[in-house]
Amino acid sequence: MRKAFTLVELLVAVVLLTLLIGTALFSYRQVLLNITKAQTSTFNEVLKIHQIRTSIESMQHYVVDEYNTFNQPMKKLHMFFSGNQYSFKYISLNATFSHIPSLSSFTCINGALVYKEEPLYQRIDVNRPEFLEESSSVVYWSNLKACHFEFFIEKKLSIVLSNQLPTALKIYFIDAYEKEHTIFTTIKSDYNTTNMEIHELLYGE
Numbered sequence: 001m002r003k004a005f006t007l008v009e010l011l012v013a014v015v016l017l018t019l020l021i022g023t024a025l026f027s028y029r030q031v032l033l034n035i036t037k038a039q040t041s042t043f044n045e046v047l048k049i050h051q052i053r054t055s056i057e058s059m060q061h062y063v064v065d066e067y068n069t070f071n072q073p074m075k076k077l078h079m080f081f082s083g084n085q086y087s088f089k090y091i092s093l094n095a096t097f098s099h100i101p102s103l104s105s106f107t108c109i110n111g112a113l114v115y116k117e118e119p120l121y122q123r124i125d126v127n128r129p130e131f132l133e134e135s136s137s138v139v140y141w142s143n144l145k146a147c148h149f150e151f152f153i154e155k156k157l158s159i160v161l162s163n164q165l166p167t168a169l170k171i172y173f174i175d176a177y178e179k180e181h182t183i184f185t186t187i188k189s190d191y192n193t194t195n196m197e198i199h200e201l202l203y204g205e
Helices: 007-057 195-203
Strands: 062-067 073-078 081-084 087-092 102-109 112-119 136-141 146-153 156-158 168-174 180-186
Touching: 007 087, 007 136, 007 180, 081 146, 087 146, 102 146
Parallel strands: none
Antiparallel strands: 062 073, 081 087, 087 102, 102 112, 112 136, 146 156, 146 168, 168 180
């Protein structure tokens, strides 16, 4: 009658147990890695959406120093917006790269959603703001299957808008994984700017 395992059987059992533990640890590490990647990807996407909405929500008039007919200095509120299905430009009071009002834009170009920015009161003509070659820019998403913009005046939809601030704006795109994204943002425009806020824009330091 057999009462114990042989040395060979014990060695085989140890080897099998070692292989099982190694496989389990490898699978556990892969799961942790995938979870970390998913959490990082989700955080980055939330951060991008927050930056986009923060910039667009603060779309507003901006202050320009002018002279009246008596050559006296005066402040005047200007409005700037120009947009179509694939690009729009505006003045943001809460820009992404700068702490001062900036000319900002979003563009769907070459399968990417691109943001561009240039501080308003430094190097450009405030009456006719245009970007410079060295203006700051960032690609929020690339390899997009589709991308376009929609603008709303109250409840009326428009795909082309000029010299009028929208009350809401929608960014729509399909990413490289065929996932649809919609970023809908309401804008604090002249429709609900109070007289006190306008006075602060004109005369506040």
